[in-house]
Every structure is written in C-alpha cells, then in structure tokens.
Amino acid sequence: MFLPVPASTPTPQPTGELIVDDLLKAGAGLTKGCENGGGVICSLMQSVLPPTWAPVIASAIAIMLVVVIALLLRNVANRLITRVVKRASSSNGSSIAGRLRGKQSVALEGLDAVAAERRRQRAETIGSVLRPVASIVILGTAALTVLERLSVPIAPLLTSVGIVGVAVGFGAQELVKDFIAGMFMLLEDQYGVGDVIDVGAAIGTVEAVTLRITRLRDIDGRVWYVRNGTITRVGNESQGWSRATVDVPVSYASDIPAVRALLKDVVEDMWNDTTYRDSVMVEEPQVWGIEQISDTAIVFRISAKTIPSRQAEVARELRIRIKSALDRASIPIAG
The missing domain is CATH 3.30.70.100 (Alpha-Beta Plaits)
Incomplete structure (x- = not known):
C-alpha cells in the first residue's frame, strides 16, 4: 500500500497588486498625518494626486522638510558658534588696555601674547563642546518630530531612552565627572598649554588640555596623563608673572x-x-x-x-x- 506524496506548496509570486498593498501598509502611519485637516501640503497633494497616494506623498514631503530645516538650523548654529569663538579668541582686551598698549614694556606685551593664546585655546575648546550640543538638540528635536509624523508612540521611546541614560550614567560616572571638571577648568582659565603646574600627582609643563584629561611633561621628560576629575587642587607657576x-x-x-x-x-x-x-x-x-x-x-x-x-x-x-x-x-x- 502506497501513500500519496503531498504536492509541494507553490511559492507565491509577487504581483503588482501585492507590491501596491505593501506600500500602502508601509505608509499607513503617514496617511494619519492628513486625516485631521492635513495642512497646506496635504491639500496641495490631494488636488494633484489620487486620494490613495496623496496622504503618503504629503507626509513624506513634510518629513523631508523637517529634515532639511533641521540641517539648515544646525549649519546656522555652527556658523554662529564659530563666529563667536573667533571673536572671543581675537579680542585684544578692554579699551583701557588698548590705550595703555603704547606705554607697555616688551615683557608686558609678551604677557598679552600669552594671554591671547590662552584665550584662543579656551574659546576653541568651548566651541568644540557647544557645536555637538547644538547638533544633538536640533537633530534630536527633528527626530522626535519625524517619529510623531509617522505615528510612532514617543512616550515609551522616551521612557526607554531615560532608562538607558540612567544605566549609562551609573556606568560612566567617572567620565561625566572628568568632563564637568574639564569644563569648569576651561571656563575659569585655571591653566593652559605651556603653563607649569603642580596637580599633586605630577608637576610639569602642560602639553595638551581636553575636557577629559590633561597631559603634562615633567622635567625628566616623562609624560603624565591626569584625568580632570581627579584634580582637586592646582598650583600654576606660569599665570600672570x-x-x-x-x-x-x-x-x-x-x-x-x-x-x-x-x-x-x-x-x-x-x-x-x-x-x-x-x-x-x-x-x-x-x-x-x-x-x-x-x-x-x-x-x-x-x-x-x-x-x-x-x-x-x-x-x-x-x-x-x-x-x-x-x-x-x-x-x-x-x-
């Protein structure tokens, strides 16, 4: 007695109708953006395109506009920050100092040059911090706007991001401490490149300053990398005179x-x-x-x-x- 062999199930072939259905399902979130009034873009698309495609195209255009505007705003913000940094770094001091400049000695002019270099380094470092912060704020706002346009629930997403942020914060406490200490060190101009400083663990000439570490070279040529968060006191032998x-x-x-x-x-x-x-x-x-x-x-x-x-x-x-x-x-x- 022989059992009949079951026939293999034929693989469905994609048709034009199935592709259209998939596209429409993928754009279901986009169509909701035109259901309640829609706006100018939706009205314009509905007057030009078929009713099925108008909401999808209108929402896609709206998302593209959000992205383009966000990129433009980021570019403008970076340009403004760069301009402010250049103005701060090229400042020659107060008008009184300018009037007295002709009476200054060569040594005091040398001090002015050192102060100008320190001011430039501080301004550029702060600018390097402000640029990514501005980009994160602008692009993050744009991303939330796009998700809202796609009818993606934002509240659970923000909750998840908050939980991840807390977890990362616990794991990166020392890193955050270093960055905060480095920021205040730069704002207060405690020391800069070329200064001879005593940070307790090491004494030497500052070769590089970042938000996380300070690199020193001592009199014997050893290079020391000191995390900013571990510096509790600084003795600067090169500030002023x-x-x-x-x-x-x-x-x-x-x-x-x-x-x-x-x-x-x-x-x-x-x-x-x-x-x-x-x-x-x-x-x-x-x-x-x-x-x-x-x-x-x-x-x-x-x-x-x-x-x-x-x-x-x-x-x-x-x-x-x-x-x-x-x-x-x-x-x-x-x-």
Whole structure:
C-alpha cells in the first residue's frame, strides 16, 4: 500500500497588486498625518494626486522638510558658534588696555601674547563642546518630530531612552565627572598649554588640555596623563608673572652695609641690561635684606619679578653676577 506524496506548496509570486498593498501598509502611519485637516501640503497633494497616494506623498514631503530645516538650523548654529569663538579668541582686551598698549614694556606685551593664546585655546575648546550640543538638540528635536509624523508612540521611546541614560550614567560616572571638571577648568582659565603646574600627582609643563584629561611633561621628560576629575587642587607657576628668589650666604664677619650696597649694584646693572630689562624681567630686582642669621653665615635675599616661567633663567644669571662681584670685592661666601 502506497501513500500519496503531498504536492509541494507553490511559492507565491509577487504581483503588482501585492507590491501596491505593501506600500500602502508601509505608509499607513503617514496617511494619519492628513486625516485631521492635513495642512497646506496635504491639500496641495490631494488636488494633484489620487486620494490613495496623496496622504503618503504629503507626509513624506513634510518629513523631508523637517529634515532639511533641521540641517539648515544646525549649519546656522555652527556658523554662529564659530563666529563667536573667533571673536572671543581675537579680542585684544578692554579699551583701557588698548590705550595703555603704547606705554607697555616688551615683557608686558609678551604677557598679552600669552594671554591671547590662552584665550584662543579656551574659546576653541568651548566651541568644540557647544557645536555637538547644538547638533544633538536640533537633530534630536527633528527626530522626535519625524517619529510623531509617522505615528510612532514617543512616550515609551522616551521612557526607554531615560532608562538607558540612567544605566549609562551609573556606568560612566567617572567620565561625566572628568568632563564637568574639564569644563569648569576651561571656563575659569585655571591653566593652559605651556603653563607649569603642580596637580599633586605630577608637576610639569602642560602639553595638551581636553575636557577629559590633561597631559603634562615633567622635567625628566616623562609624560603624565591626569584625568580632570581627579584634580582637586592646582598650583600654576606660569599665570600672570613669576618670581625669582636668590639667597646669598656670606661670612658672619662680613660688612653688612658693604654687602648690601654690592648686591644693589649687581641688580641695578642687570636691570639696565637690555637683554633682561622689559623682555624677561617685569620690574627692577629688589634686595630684600637679611633673611637668616647663623653662627657661620648671614643670608641676603634678592627677588626679581619676571614673565611667566622665566624665573629660573633670571635666578641663574643673578647667581653668576653675584659670584663675580663677591670675588672682586674679596667677600667670602659662607660654606
């Protein structure tokens, strides 16, 4: 006894009617946009196209307009941010500073150049943050508008996004902390590229600053990557001006007025040297007087205000000149 073999089920072939039905089903969400009044686009399409296709085409055109307008708004926002950043970075300061510019020394002009570079870096970094924020806001609003046009329920979607955001927030707390700390650091101009800073874990010259990390290079050449969120205090040795301090120990039996007069002559000669005056030193060096007294030495202290990060150079030159002057005057240096 043989059982009949079942015949294979024929595969349905797509027809023009099935394709049209699928397209109409895919556009079901779009047609709802023209059911309640519709608007100008729907009215125009209904007067030109068949009733079946008019709502679909009208809604598609409306979605395209939303996307185009969003892209245009993003472009305009980015241009405005770029213009504001350029204006902020190229600002020369107040009008009072401009009137006094002709009376400034070369050193102060150098400080102005450093401040202008810091201002440019800060403005460009803030601009690099504002551009993506503006893009996210504009494109996000456009995406929600398109979803609403497609009759996609937005409330559950926003709830899901909120839950995901909370989960990501818990997992990226340190990253968010770094970004917030970096933003305030830039806004407050705590330090910039080229500054010598002490952040506790490392001391060195700033080579790069981002919203997440600060890159330093110490005196031995090591590169340090410090997360902004871990920086609790910053010591900036390059902001505004620096001070060179030199201690001169002489024998306890030395003539104090003679030593003081000799040191004053040394600092005056260095101040009158065009290599340092108004280009490295901001003010004339001062002999502060006796800093320490012991049974073997009397220590005089000299101070010189310099442009940022040049204090070591001035201190070395002062020591050379003081040593030569003491040798000529036969004043021994205390051991």
